[in-house]
Amino acid sequence: MTAESTTGKRRYHHGDLKAALLEAAEAVLAEKGLEGFTLRECARRAGVSHAAPKHHFRDVGHLLTVLATLAFQRLNAAMGHRKSMIESQDARAVLQAIGEGYIAFAADNPHLFNLMFNCALLDNQDPELTAESEAAFKELARSVAAVRDVDDAMTDEAGRLDVVLMWSVVHGFSQLFIFGQFEIGRGEDESREAWLQRLSRQLMARLLALY
Template identity: 40%
Template structure:
């Protein structure tokens, strides 16, 4: 008499990703889908169900990997801060004097906001994110630190004063970016409007931190 196979043990692991996806690939697909929704519809148009639909997985899949909507959006925000920090560091790296570096960073900051409006707005939508997430705080500080390094070189003061001056610089370009996204300086939906916005920004930055040879 054949020995019957013992019943399969109940699995205690998380559900497997949909066919065709590895664990990491599914996470990337959900993040990409979320960023696409934010770019098209803004924060108000985002839902976990729509992110899952675009990624081609079950509605429950995002929860398995990110816990809930704030968890997924926090990952999007972290990557946004990482990309912004890279853009600010790159902008400063090709310049010589601190004024030129800060000017270039201001342009890069607003250009980032115009290029990724949904992601940019989500980065600062604290009520939609896991506000006490350690990685989110670290990513945000890294972006701010990119300003602090250049401002410290410019003002040549104590670390506390440099931090205050960096906050002023960040507030200036962030406020401009927010107004620009509301079409206060031109339409963000046309190439001509975006050029007008960046020309206005260049004039504002030259007034505050004129680059070499610029007229005030």
Template identity: 40%
Template structure:
């Protein structure tokens, strides 16, 4: 009986435009289980209960679907940075540290989607929604980093170097944590983030 109900829901959802969201959710499941390189459009369609050709109604190909997944991930990533920044208050060092911690924690909690964000070969980097989501995430970090430098008399207007330095540091740390460099225990990456990342960010000398 439940299978019949699922079939009805899927068909009904398709007619009401919910297929797009269902495909995105299924794609997220596939990459979470198999990694980005193990993604399959056919498997995604199978999990939703539609034919392999059905995703073409909303996405031209696998790249289009993965771009939609990456766009949603970037929006969630930006939300995490924004929430951390808001909680940090106005203190310049606290803002950068809070966003750095949020950055790494998001990566550790959403490994497959975080990996997808930077896989330019697999996604359409010219997609306007993807670009807007990515630009917003970077702008949140950029505002904290360059805004943090203003009180000490530096004029960084138009110079992205400080923000790029912060981004490179935090992204490299996240990648090391994801790759198990800080230990194989379940909480090793989180403990390393708590203990080491603030000290790493101190080298930005902000």
């Protein structure tokens, strides 16, 4: 792909700079966080000059918007994967899987999660971004509808409320977990991963007691 990897010499034309910049951006985001994110650092890692990104992205907000769109795709994939992993496709089990998938994605990609839901630089009018974001929402709403045994959860007031509740729980938990607010109740002999898995499972189960 990039000639550099084979010849070791830098070409004037990168080859696939757009993808390379997005990859670099995610790495920078993971290392430095949103406040430490800089476009120039991305360019540096991709091995190009500081002005090179301009040709592929309008500005830093545009790059982040595209990255967030990809992140939403991965969130959707994560939820879908969890859903496909369970044997019984019982509505309650599906909802549980969707919720755990949401939380697992957030815990695995805290920097991306933060980007998706807490970045003022994002262009929320961007059609591709909103499409992916709505897809995530609809996946969740569909699961709630199934548990309520209706076609569309958003048609009646009670259904809408349950979707809001469900989303709030998984989102709030993810956020607070990432921020480290729950560390108090963690046993010392338990790994962070195991603890998260247990907690998210219990949380969803408790919530399902409403039905």
